[in-house]
Amino acid sequence: xxxxxxxxxxxxxxxxxxxxxxxxxxxxxxxxxxxxxxxxxxxxxxxxxxxxxxxxxxxxxxxxxxxxxxxxxxxxxxxxxxxxxxxxxxxxxxxxxxxxxxxxxxxxxxxxxxxxxxxxxxxxxxxxxxxxxxxxxxxxxxxxxxxxxxxxxxxxxxxxxxxxxxxxxxxxxxxxxxxxxxxxxxxxxxxxxxxxxxxxxxxxxxxxxxxxxxxxxxxxxxxxxxxxxxxxxxxxxxxxxxxxxxxxxxxxxxxxxxxxxxxxxxxxxxxxxxxxxxxxxxxxxxxxxxxxxxxxxxxxxxxxxxxxxxxxxxxxxxxxxxxxxxxxxxxxxxxxxxxxxxxxxxxxxxxxxxxxxxxxxxxxxxxxxxxxxxxxxxxxxxxxxxxxxxxxxxxxxxxxxxxxxxxxxxxxxxxxxxxxxxxxxxxxxxxxxxxxxxxxxxxxxxxxxxxxxxxxxxxxxxxxxxxxxxxxxxxxxxxxxxxxxxxxxxxxxxxxxxxxxxxxxxxxxxxxxxxxxxxxxxxxxxxxxxxxxxxxxxxxxxxxxxxxxxxxxxxxx
Amino acid sequence: xxxxxxxxxxxxxxxxxxxxxxxxxxxxxxxxxxxxxxxxxxxxxxxxxxxxxxxxxxxxxxxxxxxxxxxxxxxxxxxxxxxxxxxxxxxxxxxxxxxxxxxxxxxxxxxxxxxxxxxxxxxxxxxxxxxxxxxxxxxxxxxxxxxxxxxxxxxxxxxxxxxxxxxxxxxxxxxx
Numbered sequence: 001x002x003x004x005x006x007x008x009x010x011x012x013x014x015x016x017x018x019x020x021x022x023x024x025x026x027x028x029x030x031x032x033x034x035x036x037x038x039x040x041x042x043x044x045x046x047x048x049x050x051x052x053x054x055x056x057x058x059x060x061x062x063x064x065x066x067x068x069x070x071x072x073x074x075x076x077x078x079x080x081x082x083x084x085x086x087x088x089x090x091x092x093x094x095x096x097x098x099x100x101x102x103x104x105x106x107x108x109x110x111x112x113x114x115x116x117x118x119x120x121x122x123x124x125x126x127x128x129x130x131x132x133x134x135x136x137x138x139x140x141x142x143x144x145x146x147x148x149x150x151x152x153x154x155x156x157x158x159x160x161x162x163x164x165x166x167x168x169x170x171x172x173x174x175x176x177x178x179x180x181x182x183x184x185x186x187x188x189x190x191x192x193x194x195x196x197x198x199x200x201x202x203x204x205x206x207x208x209x210x211x212x213x214x215x216x217x218x219x220x221x222x223x224x225x226x227x228x229x230x231x232x233x234x235x236x237x238x239x240x241x242x243x244x245x246x247x248x249x250x251x252x253x254x255x256x257x258x259x260x261x262x263x264x265x266x267x268x269x270x271x272x273x274x275x276x277x278x279x280x281x282x283x284x285x286x287x288x289x290x291x292x293x294x295x296x297x298x299x300x301x302x303x304x305x306x307x308x309x310x311x312x313x314x315x316x317x318x319x320x321x322x323x324x325x326x327x328x329x330x331x332x333x334x335x336x337x338x339x340x341x342x343x344x345x346x347x348x349x350x351x352x353x354x355x356x357x358x359x360x361x362x363x364x365x366x367x368x369x370x371x372x373x374x375x376x377x378x379x380x381x382x383x384x385x386x387x388x389x390x391x392x393x394x395x396x397x398x399x400x401x402x403x404x405x406x407x408x409x410x411x412x413x414x415x416x417x418x419x420x421x422x423x424x425x426x427x428x429x430x431x432x433x434x435x436x437x438x439x440x441x442x443x444x445x446x447x448x449x450x451x452x453x454x455x456x457x458x459x460x461x462x463x464x465x466x467x468x469x470x471x472x473x474x475x476x477x478x479x480x481x482x483x484x485x486x487x488x489x490x491x492x493x494x495x496x497x498x499x500x501x502x503x504x505x506x507x508x509x510x511x512x513x514x515x516x517x518x519x520x521x522x523x524x525x526x527x528x529x530x531x532x533x534x535x536x537x538x539x540x541x542x543x544x545x546x547x548x549x550x551x552x553x554x555x556x557x
Numbered sequence: 558x559x560x561x562x563x564x565x566x567x568x569x570x571x572x573x574x575x576x577x578x579x580x581x582x583x584x585x586x587x588x589x590x591x592x593x594x595x596x597x598x599x600x601x602x603x604x605x606x607x608x609x610x611x612x613x614x615x616x617x618x619x620x621x622x623x624x625x626x627x628x629x630x631x632x633x634x635x636x637x638x639x640x641x642x643x644x645x646x647x648x649x650x651x652x653x654x655x656x657x658x659x660x661x662x663x664x665x666x667x668x669x670x671x672x673x674x675x676x677x678x679x680x681x682x683x684x685x686x687x688x689x690x691x692x693x694x695x696x697x698x699x700x701x702x703x704x705x706x707x708x709x710x711x712x713x714x715x716x717x718x719x720x721x722x723x724x725x726x727x728x729x730x731x732x733x
Contacts, residue, residue, distance in 0.1 A: 060712035086567075095571060125650055168579045177574060271581050412665045415630065425630045428662060519667050 020404060040458050046199065061202030075207040078529050080183055082308045103182035108175040122159040127150050134253035141218035141539050161274075166213055173267045180260045191250060196240035203516050208538065210526040218521050219341055225548035230515065233540060244517040252531060253506025255363065262500025269492035281486040284502055286479045292338070298357060301326025301330040305428035307480040309364060323347065323361050325480040329354055344484065357484050363481025371433055373452060376468045386472050391430040403441050404464055405458045405467070411436040437468050513537055526552070590617040592693040593633045595712060599624070599703045602688045604658070604681035607667055612681050615707065616655055622731040623722075624695045624701040625657045626683075634698040637716035644722045645678045652705070652731045658683050660697070719722045 003387065042050040049057035052440040055068055055077050068077065085094070085101035101107055125144055128136045136157055140148035156160050179489040203209060213220065227237055227244065235246035266289040273280035287293045294301050310322040325346040330338040342354040352359040358542050377384055385402035391414065400407045416434035423434065433454050440447025448465050451458040459468065511530050518525045530537040538554035545552035562610035585718050593600060603613040604719035614622070626642065659667050667680060668693075683689055692701065695714065702711040702725050711725050 095567070098571075113569070151630075165576075166582050174574050174578060271577075275581060294687060296687075296690065357699075392663065394663045394665040396665045398665065409665055411662055411669045413665050414666070415665075419632075424635075425631045425666065428628060428660070 043401065051084040052310055054082065056085075056202065057084065057199070058190065058193065060197065061195075062132065062199035063201060063205065069201075071205065071492065072201070072204040073207050078206075079531075080115035080187050083186035083190045085182050085186050099178060100181070102175045102178040103273040108172070108179055111168060111172050111175060114166075115172060118159065119166065119167060119508075121156055122165075124476075125157065127160065128158040166274075167268070171272075172197065173264065173271075176260055176264055176267070177207045180257050184254075184257045187253065191253065194245065194247075196238045196245040198244040198245075198516050198518065199228075200520060200525050201517060203518060203525045205529035206516070206529050207534065208528040208554060210550075212524050212526075212551055213522055214519075214524045215522065219524060222524070222548055222550060223517065223519070226544065226550070227546040230548055233544070235513070235515070242519050244515070246515040246517075247513070249405070249510040251506055251514045255503050255510070256506070257503070258506055259500050259503025261494050262498070262503055265499060266493055266496030266498075269496055271491040272489050272492065273487070274487075278486070279488045281484055283484045284362065285359075285482045285484050286363075287325075288367070288369065288477045290460075290477075295357070298484070298486070299331060300341075300354075300357060301332070302482070303328045303330065303360065304480050307364065307478045311479065323364060323480075325361055327359065327482075329357075337492075346480075351485070355487055357487040358483075358487075360483035360485060361480070362483040364483060365479040366432060366446030366476050367479055368474045369453070369477030372431075372475060373469050373470040374472040375405060375407070376437070376470060377470050378466060384467070388475055389435070391433060406440055406442060406447075407469075408438040408447070409435060409440055410449070437469060439469070443557040513540075515541070520557060524550075526550075560663050577678045581619070582636055593670055593701065593709055593712070597709055598707050599701065599709050600691050602691055604683060604688060606683060607664060607671065607680040608684070610679070612656060612679055614656070614703075617656075617703075618707055619705050619731060621648075621653045621705060621726060621731060622703040623653070623655045623683055623726065624692075624703060625655060626660060626689060626692070626697055626699045628697055629661050629666050629729060630654065633716040635674075637718070638676065640717060640719040640722055641678070642676055643719060644726055648730065653726055655679070656681055658688055660689055660694075661686050701731055702726070704729040 035501040042052055042064065043052055044050060044057035044060060044061065044062055044064060046057060046060040050058055051060050051065065054064055055062055056062065061082070063074060063077075063082075068074060068082075072084065077482060085103070087100040125140065125148060137152055138374045140157055142148075144151065151157055155164075159165050204211065219417065223244065224244070224326070227239075227246075230246045233239060233248075238245045238247075261451045281297055283296050285293060285295065285302070289301065289304055289307050292301050292303040305326040305328055308322070308324040308326075309320060310324075311317065312319045312321050318366055327344060327346050327351065328340050329342040329344075331341045333339050342352070344352045346352045346359055346361045349363050351361070358522075368391060371389045372386055372388050374386045375384045376382065384405065387400040387402050387407065389400070389409070394408075394409055394412050399408045400409070411423070413423050413425040413434045414428060414430040414432075416432045418424045419426055435452045437452065438447040439450050448467070450467065450469050451461045451463060452469050452471070454471060511532055512528045513528070515526065515528045528537060535555070541552060543553050546551075585627060589592055601613065601615045605611055614624070621640070629635075639725075641655060641657070645653070649697060656682045657676070662682075664682070666732075667682070670676075671680060676719075681688075692699075698716055700711070700713045700717060701709055703712075704710050709713055710729050713725070717725075
């Protein structure tokens, strides 16, 4: 998920800010070379006072810096309308410095690259929580050798929760916010306060520019025609003192920022998962058929009433076709009694849903549930009957009945071994179950002790016994593996994603086009700017020029 | 917006971002290491003992409690049991209690073990490993010492002998 965000994000960055860095560097050079005189000189010839760091006069658009005045085109500077951005302020206190750091797209790209590489490394070996191992230190060493050991030691085994990874993600989030604010606020102000009458310097330095000598009378007519033609193409026209500003598709400029707002909401949703207790849960749960198990960290209990596994027949015999768990969800009432609240069959892709809880079918296991034992009368070699011992639940002095015999469990060792001549168990798992039973007839006072050790003949331990207890088989139980999932962030992430997409659409499907026209001293000046697809703008202007008889040829045929 | 308000808006944005960042890092990283720590209140739980009695940790307030996690299959657990029994007998009347939580074993195995070692302290049965998860118990045996106010004073991984037990128990015995 995180990787996905980053891909999306990095894509956007390159597209949006691709060459901004160069611009920033060049500007820094200007500032440092220009010295004091230049910085103080922010008052434009038109009389407007511009903030420090302004490249193009906010009012008339005239280039302000020496470097700009020498440039033939100001296309690159048009990206943010040549306004002063906070990150480029000259005098910097510590807040400005942090702001400048995070407002740099270069920094953002580096942060994203580091995160990408780290996220990639995090997938080399499975993460701790997926291994299900209670001792990860040993697990990685044993399974993956030296590499695994280092992997664990360097903290990659539980990377997505490590402080440095979360810090990286958080820094990307901060960079996203600051990069956006640093650009969108001046841009918004500049576009909102645009003036119609622009300096001819500004018009002529546009990537598309044209000048033509026309006499006064002709001018009136041509300009009027031009306005009509532009209006037909859905331009919004503003007129002032015989100058024109035609504009359309300004919405396109907000696309990237709307997109970023979406991403920030998205990230916030992801963040909430670890911020709010009970907001997010992702755990595996194995329940044997018939068992009721508490749902971790939730006030629910879930019962596996039946687990069904269907397999394919014929060529693909044995390949699972369908897993199904018939589950009942319980909640404890105040007296502690379990009350069913929901009943549902869980199938792959059809999780149990109850309020915020989701239970997915994920896995299944077959485990020995009970061991079947038969009682043989030694003399006659006659099998008197069978009984089953549930390996997970044996009460002290539990009695099993076979024919007229009472068989009492005295001792049980799930993983039998001898230590100093004493029986012990080596683990909790019934790997080698061993029992001591007392067998007696009904009414009999003193019975006989009988050993059962799986994989071992115990006859010689008790040669004088009347009865013999032998293994008759295992009763297997199917455990259904469920994924317990709670994700209250989903709606937030969803909304963030939609806003993100809206931003993309705004940015891609609209073009912000502007045409400036000014008439001065018998010369008609025309300049045009777009934030993308220049060819299409050129074609549009050529067509208009042809209609109204302006000598404009932007596309060579 | 004049300069003054703009400056404050920026400061507030900054502050919010820094707080969010710090909190996010703290939360995300503290979650995994949320093992109960010394000085914290011991998380409460309720279990049924081997004898079928209900025990709740919070009802032990006013007593010094040793919370022990063990299994019959764990050799170091077996070695520390006699010491625990000895200390239990010595300090029981002075307001000391042991809760020796058994991890998901059968009643019969635990019962036999308790008889064999002549254990008299309560043995809560953590059948679904809920309490083990609650306390994020790693290796066995693990012991947590809790004072009369319900605060954790020691977290020990590995077996304890009589002298160590004496030391830790004396630290938490309620003063009369």
